Amino acid sequence: MNNKIYFTPGPSELYPTVPQHMQEAMAQKIGSISHRSKQFQEIYARAESGLRELLQLPDEYEVLFVSSATEIWERAIQNNVRRESFHLVNGSFSKRFYETAKELGREAQQHEVPFGQGFDVESIHVPETAELVALIQNETSSGACMPVEGINRFREKVSADALIYVDTVSSLPYPAFDYAKVDSVYFSVQKCFGLPAGLGVWLVNDRCMAKAREMQEGGLSIGSYHTLPALLEKALVSQTVETPNVLNIYLLGKVLEDMNHKGVEAIRQETEAKAAQIYTFLEQSNSFSPAVQKPEHRSKTTIVANSTVPASEVNKHLATYDLQVGSGYGKYKEAQIRIANFPAHSPEQVEKLLEKLGELG
Amino acid sequence: MNNKIYFTPGPSELYPTVPQHMQEAMAQKIGSISHRSKQFQEIYARAESGLRELLQLPDEYEVLFVSSATEIWERAIQNNVRRESFHLVNGSFSKRFYETAKELGREAQQHEVPFGQGFDVESIHVPETAELVALIQNETSSGACMPVEGINRFREKVSADALIYVDTVSSLPYPAFDYAKVDSVYFSVQKCFGLPAGLGVWLVNDRCMAKAREMQEGGLSIGSYHTLPALLEKALVSQTVETPNVLNIYLLGKVLEDMNHKGVEAIRQETEAKAAQIYTFLEQSNSFSPAVQKPEHRSKTTIVANSTVPASEVNKHLATYDLQVGSGYGKYKEAQIRIANFPAHSPEQVEKLLEKLGELG
Structure with missing residues (x-):
C-alpha cells in the first residue's frame, strides 16, 4: 500500500474519487465494451457535457479527445498553420510547441523571455503573418502564468484570421476564460483533472475547423486519422476515430460529475x-x-x-x-x-x- | 456488476488477472508516479522484457509504445516512406493503412483481393520501387489471415531496401514469426493482450531506424514528437517522449508476466x-x-x-x-x-x- x-x-x-470509479469501471467491464457501442457513446457524451458545464464552454467549441497535449501541439500545426506560427516562450513546454512547428517545416517565430518570467503583454508585437498565436497560460516547467486579462488582449493584437491557442495543460479548470477571445484551449488529464495519464483534451472553435478544411480543400496534407475534420466527424456522434483510451474517458466523465457537484x-x-x-x-x-x-x-x-x-x-x-x-x-x-x-x-x-x-x- | x-x-x-492488477495499481498509486522516475523506468523495462521473452524478439528490434495501432500506420509512413508504399488489402483495416499513406501524400499502391479472402502469395508482384510493404497477417474486419510461411516469402519478393511491415493487431502473440524475415510488427493491447485500450506497441528493427534517420538527415520532415529517432532516444532509457498511458504499460508488464508464466x-x-x-x-x-x-x-x-x-x-x-x-x-x-x-x-x-x-x- x-x-x-x-x-x-x-x-x-488522483482526484480522491478515482479509485472508487475505477473499481466501478472494472465491475462494469468498461475495458471490454466496444468503442462503437451505444454504451461508449453515452460515456463520451457524459464526459463532453460534464466538461461543457464545468468550463461554461460555448456551443461553437468542439471537445476532441486525443492521446496527449504533446499530440495536440503537432495536430494544431498540421491543421491550422500553412506557413507561419508565433509562440510566446518562457519555459520548456512553450519552447517545445515552437520547436514542433519547426520540425513540421513551418516558419515559427518566437517571443521569448527568460525561464520563470511572465510576459509584458503590452509590449508584444505579433507579426501580421502569424496564422496561429500560441499563448501559454501556465508554464508547467517554471510556474509562470499569464492572467486571463492578458490573454484577452491578444484578439486586438493579431490579424483577423489568426487563431489564438492557449496552453492550459496544468491550470484548467482554474482559469475562467472568455472563450470568445481565443480559438483553442487544450490540456491533459493527469494534471488538474486528477486522472491517470493517457488522454489529451482539445477544445477548438469553428474558426479552427474552417481553417483546417480550407487547407485540406487547397490540397495540403493535414495529417491522416487525427485531422480536425476526421476528429469532428466522429465527435458529432460521440465517438472517436480510433479505439481510444475508453477507461480514461469514462473516468473523466465521472470526475467531472464530482467536480460539477462541488x-x-x-x-x-x-x-x-x-x-x-x-x-x-x-x-x-x-x-x-x-x-x-x-x-x-x-x-x-x-x-x-x-x-x-x-x-x-x-x-x-x-x-x-x-x-x-x-x-x-x-x-x-x-x-x-x-x-x-x-x-x-x-x-x-x-x-x-x-x-x-x-x-x- | x-x-x-x-x-x-x-x-x-480483459485477461482474467487484469482486475487484480488494476487494484494493485490503485493501491500502489501507479497513476500518480512521474514518468521520469526510476519507478516508471522499471515498469517500462518490465513490459519490454516481458514482451521480448514472450515473442522471442531478437535484439535488433526495439519496443516502442505509442497510443494506438492507428497511430502506427501514420508514423510508419512518415518515418519510412519517402515516396511509395505497397499494401496488401483484403479488408477494412488493411485498406485504412493504404489510405493513410495517400492522405500523407505518398504514392501508395495496393494489391487488393475481395473482403474475406486470403492472398495467393506466389502471384503477388511487389514493385521494385516500394519502400514499405504492408502485409496484413490478420484482418480483424474479415477474419482472413496470412500464414507465417507466406509472410516469410516476401523478403525474396521485395527490393533489398524495402521494409516489410506486418499488421498483427488482433493476432500476436499467436503467430510465431521469423523476425529476421520482416522489419516491423505492430499491435494494440486491447485485442489478444486482454488490456483496456489506449496503447499501441510498435516493434521495429534497425533497418527501420536507419531509414528514418536517412530521411531526416536528407532534410525531410518525419514528424515531431513521435519520430523513430525521438522514440528510440527515450526507449533506450526506458522512457517515453510524452507522458504516456503509464497505467496500461504497468498492466501490460503484469499480464506479460502471467502469459510468460503460462x-x-x-x-x-x-x-x-x-x-x-x-x-x-x-x-x-x-x-x-x-x-x-x-x-x-x-x-x-x-x-x-x-x-x-x-x-x-x-x-x-x-x-x-x-x-x-x-x-x-x-x-x-x-x-x-x-x-x-x-x-x-x-x-x-x-x-x-x-x-x-x-x-x-
Whole structure:
C-alpha cells in the first residue's frame, strides 16, 4: 500500500474519487465494451457535457479527445498553420510547441523571455503573418502564468484570421476564460483533472475547423486519422476515430460529475486559498522563495520555489511523512521545487505539506 | 456488476488477472508516479522484457509504445516512406493503412483481393520501387489471415531496401514469426493482450531506424514528437517522449508476466484447440458457416462466420446468457458475426458460447 500524497505537477495525486470509479469501471467491464457501442457513446457524451458545464464552454467549441497535449501541439500545426506560427516562450513546454512547428517545416517565430518570467503583454508585437498565436497560460516547467486579462488582449493584437491557442495543460479548470477571445484551449488529464495519464483534451472553435478544411480543400496534407475534420466527424456522434483510451474517458466523465457537484466556483476559490497559503509560506521561509518574481505572474496551480536545500533532499525529508513535491525542471532540477496545487489536493494536505516543508527552516 | 463474457474482437474480454492488477495499481498509486522516475523506468523495462521473452524478439528490434495501432500506420509512413508504399488489402483495416499513406501524400499502391479472402502469395508482384510493404497477417474486419510461411516469402519478393511491415493487431502473440524475415510488427493491447485500450506497441528493427534517420538527415520532415529517432532516444532509457498511458504499460508488464508464466507455447496450443472447436461448430451449424473459404486463410484469433440469423438477433439471444460476440464489420454488420478467440477466453467459456450459439440452429 502506497500512502504517499503526490504534489508533483503531473502525473499527480488522483482526484480522491478515482479509485472508487475505477473499481466501478472494472465491475462494469468498461475495458471490454466496444468503442462503437451505444454504451461508449453515452460515456463520451457524459464526459463532453460534464466538461461543457464545468468550463461554461460555448456551443461553437468542439471537445476532441486525443492521446496527449504533446499530440495536440503537432495536430494544431498540421491543421491550422500553412506557413507561419508565433509562440510566446518562457519555459520548456512553450519552447517545445515552437520547436514542433519547426520540425513540421513551418516558419515559427518566437517571443521569448527568460525561464520563470511572465510576459509584458503590452509590449508584444505579433507579426501580421502569424496564422496561429500560441499563448501559454501556465508554464508547467517554471510556474509562470499569464492572467486571463492578458490573454484577452491578444484578439486586438493579431490579424483577423489568426487563431489564438492557449496552453492550459496544468491550470484548467482554474482559469475562467472568455472563450470568445481565443480559438483553442487544450490540456491533459493527469494534471488538474486528477486522472491517470493517457488522454489529451482539445477544445477548438469553428474558426479552427474552417481553417483546417480550407487547407485540406487547397490540397495540403493535414495529417491522416487525427485531422480536425476526421476528429469532428466522429465527435458529432460521440465517438472517436480510433479505439481510444475508453477507461480514461469514462473516468473523466465521472470526475467531472464530482467536480460539477462541488461547483467550479468552489474549486476556483479553494485553489486560490491554497495558493495564497503556499505563497505566504514561501515568502516567510528561510529555505524557499517564490521563483517567479512578479506576483501577478505566479501560477496558482503549479507553484515553483527556489530552494536552498537540494530538491532531492527536500523529497527525502518529505518521504518520511509520505509526501512528495516535484523537483525543478531541467537545469533547475535541484535548485527549485514544484508544488502542484490541483483540485485533488485538499486544504488539509496542503497544510501538512507546508508544516513539513517548514521543518527544513 | 456486469458478468458478460465479451467475445468481441477488441476491445474484448480483459485477461482474467487484469482486475487484480488494476487494484494493485490503485493501491500502489501507479497513476500518480512521474514518468521520469526510476519507478516508471522499471515498469517500462518490465513490459519490454516481458514482451521480448514472450515473442522471442531478437535484439535488433526495439519496443516502442505509442497510443494506438492507428497511430502506427501514420508514423510508419512518415518515418519510412519517402515516396511509395505497397499494401496488401483484403479488408477494412488493411485498406485504412493504404489510405493513410495517400492522405500523407505518398504514392501508395495496393494489391487488393475481395473482403474475406486470403492472398495467393506466389502471384503477388511487389514493385521494385516500394519502400514499405504492408502485409496484413490478420484482418480483424474479415477474419482472413496470412500464414507465417507466406509472410516469410516476401523478403525474396521485395527490393533489398524495402521494409516489410506486418499488421498483427488482433493476432500476436499467436503467430510465431521469423523476425529476421520482416522489419516491423505492430499491435494494440486491447485485442489478444486482454488490456483496456489506449496503447499501441510498435516493434521495429534497425533497418527501420536507419531509414528514418536517412530521411531526416536528407532534410525531410518525419514528424515531431513521435519520430523513430525521438522514440528510440527515450526507449533506450526506458522512457517515453510524452507522458504516456503509464497505467496500461504497468498492466501490460503484469499480464506479460502471467502469459510468460503460462508459456507462449501453451497459449498457442490453446488458441489452436479453441479455434478448431469453433470452426468445427461453424461447419456443422445450420445457421453459421466460416466466412473465409480456404481453411489455410482462416484466422485462429478473429473468427468470422456468415450468419443466417441477423447478428443483432444472435447477440440478443446470447445476452440472456451473459455472452456477446462481435457483429460483422461495415456492410456485413448483420450478415456476419465475429468471434474473438484471444488468450483471455478460456476453453470453458468457448464451450459455453458454442453451446448457446448452437441453440440458434
